Amino acid sequence: xxxxxxxxxxxxxxxxxxxxxxxxxxSGHATLYWYQQILGQGxxxxxxxxxxxxxxxSQLPKDRFSAERLKGVDSxxxxxxxxxxxxxxxxxxxSLRDRASYEQYFGPGTRLTVT
Amino acid sequence: xxxxxxxxxHVSVSEGALVLLRCNYSSSVPPYLFWYVQYxxxxxxLLLKYxxxxxxxxxxxxxxxxxKKSETSFHLTKPSAHMSDAAEYFCAVSDRSGAGSYQLTFxxxxxxxxxx
Numbered sequence: 164x165x166x167x168x169x170x171x172x173x174x175x176x177x178x179x180x181x182x183x184x185x186x187x188x189x190s191g192h193a194t195l196y197w198y199q200q201i202l203g204q205g206x207x208x209x210x211x212x213x214x215x216x217x218x219x220x221s222q223l224p225k226d227r228f229s230a231e232r233l234k235g236v237d238s239x240x241x242x243x244x245x246x247x248x249x250x251x252x253x254x255x256x257x258s259l260r261d262r263a264s265y266e267q268y269f270g271p272g273t274r275l276t277v278t
Numbered sequence: 279x280x281x282x283x284x285x286x287x288h289v290s291v292s293e294g295a296l297v298l299l300r301c302n303y304s305s306s307v308p309p310y311l312f313w314y315v316q317y318x319x320x321x322x323x324l325l326l327k328y329x330x331x332x333x334x335x336x337x338x339x340x341x342x343x344x345x346k347k348s349e350t351s352f353h354l355t356k357p358s359a360h361m362s363d364a365a366e367y368f369c370a371v372s373d374r375s376g377a378g379s380y381q382l383t384f385x386x387x388x389x390x391x392x393x394x
Contacts, residue, residue, distance in 0.1 A: 203287070205386050205387050213379070264329040269322040
C-alpha cells in the first residue's frame with residue numbers, strides 16, 4: 164500500500180512570497196489533516212478535512228493560510244504572504260475514518276524555510 | 279481540552295540499556311493514547327496505541343507501553359536499546375474538538391540518543 168505523498172520536500176522562500184504544498188493521502192482515506200511542526204515541538208493541527216469538506220480549521224491563520232481538498236482526494240495548503248515565523252515542517256496525514264482509535268498515517272513532510 | 283506532557287526533551291542511553299520515555303496526559307474521559315516515532319527528515323510512524331483493550335500494549339521494534347489510569351501515565355519502554363532506535367518520540371492523546379471531530383494532541387517530543 165502506498166503511503167501519504169507530499170511535495171515538495173524542501174522549499175526556501177523570502178518573506179512576503181507565496182508557497183503551496185501538495186498532499187496525496189492513502190487511497191480510500193476519508194480524513195485528511197495538515198499539521199505544522201516547528202523545530203523542537205510536536206505537530207500542531209492546522210486543518211482537518213472529511214472527504215472534501217472542512218471539519219475544523221480553528222487553528223488555521225486564515226489571513227494568510229488557505230487549504231482545499233479537491234474531490235475528496237488530494238489537498239493543497241497555501242501560505243500567502245509568508246512570514247519568518249512560518250518556517251517549519253508541514254506534515255500531511257490521513258486516516259481511514261474520523262474515529263478516536265484510528266491511526267493517522269503521516270507523509271514525509273515539507274520543510275519550509277522563510278528568509 | 280486534553281494535554282500531554284513528555285518529561286525530558288532529550289534522553290541518552292547506552293546500547294543494550296533499558297529505554298524509558300515518560301508521558302503523562304490529562305483527560306476527563308477514558309483516553310486513546312498513541313506513541314509515534316520520527317526519524318530525521320521523515321514523517322511520524324505509529325509505534326503503538328492504547329484503545330482500552332489491554333493496559334500493556336506491545337508495539338513495533340520491541341517497544342511497549344503501560345497505561346496507568348491512577349498515574350495518568352503511558353510510559354514507553356524497550357528492554358534493550360539499539361542504535362537504530364535513535365529518533366524523536368512523540369506521545370499523543372486523541373481528543374474531541376469543538377467541531378465534534380477527533381484530533382491528536384501531541385507532546386513536545388523526546389529525542390532519544392543511543393551511545394555505542
